[in-house]
Amino acid sequence: MNIIEVKNLTKEFNGLTAVDQVSFNVKKGEIFGFLGPNGAGKSTVINMLSTLLAPTKGEALVNNFNILSQKNDVRKSIGLVFQDSSLDDRLTAEENLRFHAKLYQVPMADYKRRMEEVLKLVDLWDRKKDIIKIFSGGMKRRLEIARGLIHYPKMLFLDEPTLGLDPQTRNHLWEYILKLKKEQQMTIFMTTHYMNEAEYCDRIGIIDYGKIVVLDTPANLKKQVGGDIISMKGQDNQSLKKELVKRYKREVKEENGFLQLEVENGEEFMPRLFNELDNKIDSIELRKPTLDDVFLSLTGRTIRDEKGTFKDRMRGHMGIRGPK
Amino acid sequence: MFFIQAIITIWQREVIRYLRDKIRIISTLFQPIMFLFIFGMGLQETLAGGNFSMDFIQFMYPGIIAINVMGVAFFSTISTVWDREFGFLKEILVAPVSRTAIVLGKVLGATTVAVLQALILLIIAPFISVNLSFIIVLKLFFSMALLAFSISCLSLLIASLMTTMESFGLLMQVLIFPMFFLSGAFFPLKNVPLWMTVLSKINPLTYGVDAFRQIILGPQVSAEVINSVALHSVSTNTLFLIIFSFIMVTIAVLTFDRNS
Numbered sequence: 253m254n255i256i257e258v259k260n261l262t263k264e265f266n267g268l269t270a271v272d273q274v275s276f277n278v279k280k281g282e283i284f285g286f287l288g289p290n291g292a293g294k295s296t297v298i299n300m301l302s303t304l305l306a307p308t309k310g311e312a313l314v315n316n317f318n319i320l321s322q323k324n325d326v327r328k329s330i331g332l333v334f335q336d337s338s339l340d341d342r343l344t345a346e347e348n349l350r351f352h353a354k355l356y357q358v359p360m361a362d363y364k365r366r367m368e369e370v371l372k373l374v375d376l377w378d379r380k381k382d383i384i385k386i387f388s389g390g391m392k393r394r395l396e397i398a399r400g401l402i403h404y405p406k407m408l409f410l411d412e413p414t415l416g417l418d419p420q421t422r423n424h425l426w427e428y429i430l431k432l433k434k435e436q437q438m439t440i441f442m443t444t445h446y447m448n449e450a451e452y453c454d455r456i457g458i459i460d461y462g463k464i465v466v467l468d469t470p471a472n473l474k475k476q477v478g479g480d481i482i483s484m485k486g487q488d489n490q491s492l493k494k495e496l497v498k499r500y501k502r503e504v505k506e507e508n509g510f511l512q513l514e515v516e517n518g519e520e521f522m523p524r525l526f527n528e529l530d531n532k533i534d535s536i537e538l539r540k541p542t543l544d545d546v547f548l549s550l551t552g553r554t555i556r557d558e559k560g561t562f563k564d565r566m567r568g569h570m571g572i573r574g575p576k
Numbered sequence: 577m578f579f580i581q582a583i584i585t586i587w588q589r590e591v592i593r594y595l596r597d598k599i600r601i602i603s604t605l606f607q608p609i610m611f612l613f614i615f616g617m618g619l620q621e622t623l624a625g626g627n628f629s630m631d632f633i634q635f636m637y638p639g640i641i642a643i644n645v646m647g648v649a650f651f652s653t654i655s656t657v658w659d660r661e662f663g664f665l666k667e668i669l670v671a672p673v674s675r676t677a678i679v680l681g682k683v684l685g686a687t688t689v690a691v692l693q694a695l696i697l698l699i700i701a702p703f704i705s706v707n708l709s710f711i712i713v714l715k716l717f718f719s720m721a722l723l724a725f726s727i728s729c730l731s732l733l734i735a736s737l738m739t740t741m742e743s744f745g746l747l748m749q750v751l752i753f754p755m756f757f758l759s760g761a762f763f764p765l766k767n768v769p770l771w772m773t774v775l776s777k778i779n780p781l782t783y784g785v786d787a788f789r790q791i792i793l794g795p796q797v798s799a800e801v802i803n804s805v806a807l808h809s810v811s812t813n814t815l816f817l818i819i820f821s822f823i824m825v826t827i828a829v830l831t832f833d834r835n836s
């Protein structure tokens with residue numbers, strides 16, 4: 253059963269097509285991920301599905317409600333953690349949660365218990381009386397996740413949820429997300445440009461320039477890139493490249509000054525290289541395929557900036573807000 | 577029922593934010609007091625020789641309160657644009673709450689803040705020999721709320737048309753300052769050039785200033801003196817503000833709904 257059905261969704265911003273005829277479904281109870289570089293259109297899709305932005309063309313159903321004609325029902329069905337901080341930094345952590353709970357009509361009898369539950373989950377229970385202004389970027393992020401959960405949404409959107417979190421918190425959060433999925437049957441739609449995070453997903457859509465390039469399970473995607481990847485740097489890359497192509501009749505890609513060769517069994521192939529090549533090799537590395545490679549093989553580019561743009565990092569870490 | 581609860585929730589946030597910001601409460605008091613004493617005392621000397629029949633500081637006092645009501649109401653609501661740029665508005669917009677409730681919550685929040693802030697200014701009254709009675713304060717409270725509400729609606733309308741804070745400076749220059757200066761707060765609007773009369777007639781603040789002045793000073797100066805500065809009766813002013821509020825809140829709701 254599908255909880256999200258998207259057909260030919262398109263968004264144009266004054267001539268720029270940010271999302272281009274995107275169609276996909278999300279199954280109930282799965283973790284669905286969008287992976288793509290900065291500006292690919294991930295947040296724009298989320299904004300449309302969460303009724304914040306009207307699509308230029310196309311249609312979508314969320315929890316069987318139309319995002320254009322049944323906005324309020326869509327809103328009731330979803331929880332959302334935005335890419336940018338959207339807390340009120342003059343209020344305390346608890347007040348932010350209470351505001352949210354009231355707007356989502358969480359019964360006040362349940363509120364106390366749920367607030368404790370979500371705050372403990374993100375390790376902010378003992379900070380509940382503190383004003384957000386003094387929170388660190390990571391603490392704000394965690395509070396936002398707690399807030400997105402307090403009304404027990406059927407469908408949770410996480411737009412780069414772990415941006416600006418330390419590895420420990422990130423792991424902790426993932427444990428929880430996986431638990432939610434299992435215990436609450438919650439469906440999760442997340443975006444990321446961390447390749448390793450995408451691997452937690454049941455299915456991943458790789459999105460680039462507003463289009464879904466491919467959509468499959470992480471395992472299938474990796475199968476698609478085929479074998480292991482040997483990545484090497486020669487004393488003279490051009491001549492090494494020529495020799496590799498000639499000798500092994502394989503495609504050689506160049507990336508950041510490294511030549512990449514796809515082989516079936518890297519462990520056995522490497523010694524062959526050393527024996528057979530005339531060119532000198534300065535450094536060599538064997539990698540089993542990751543989603544990074546999937547992206548590279550599909551688009552010819554890497555998701556360059558794993559840490560996000562400067563602006564994102566500033567937002568994530570420092571939680572920049574406007575002067576009041 | 578939930579409609580009302582949503583309004584209260586959004587309203588409450590605005591009020592909590594205001595009460596928590598002590599520095600803003602104090603700094604917002606500074607401007608009207610400065611206007612009153614610098615302008616008031618400066619011009620009082622100059623006007624002493626002419627035939628202005630009123631104590632100039634007393635003349636300005638109600639106008640300064642009205643300007644303060646307008647300023648606070650306007651800025652509290654325009655902060656919606658900040659919220660838009662820095663996220664919190666998204667949290668509200670994505671919530672399953674009617675857009676009308678959001679507008680009313682915001683506008684009533686700003687109204688409350690503006691009235692509270694203006695009530696603080698009443699403390700000055702005894703120092704400039706203005707006598708306030710319970711009835712005066714009650715009437716004033718009603719007029720203040722009306723003025724604050726209509727200005728907040730106007731401000732929310734502008735906020736939903738504005739997407740970034742960049743045009744804010746322009747807005748100050750072409751709208752806010754002219755509204756302040758053409759409201760009759762600083763000088764009487766009788767015997768002024770026609771263009772000024774016309775502009776002041778379409779300025780909602782004029783009606784607020786005129787009403788406040790008659791409510792505060794009416795009981796303590798002669799009818800002749802008050803009539804020499806008054807433009808309309810208090811009930812005409814009130815009626816204008818009610819109609820203006822009604823139109824503004826309608827347009828604000830429609831625009832906000834369409835643009836969000």
Ligand SMILES: Nc1ncnc2c1ncn2[C@@H]1O[C@H](COP(=O)(O)OP(=O)(O)OP(=O)(O)O)[C@@H](O)[C@H]1O
Pocket residue numbers: 265268270288289290291292293294295296297335445561
């Ligand atoms: N409100 C807007 N007005 C104009 N252009 C916009 C707007 N929002 C997004 N865009 C453009 O649409 C494109 C997609 O942006 P989007 O935010 O969806 O990317 P993203 O995949 O979320 O990127 P990131 O990883 O950096 O968050 C970008 O080129 C962006 O400049």
Ligand SMILES: [Mg+2]
Pocket residue numbers: 294295296335411
């Ligand atoms: Mg994004």
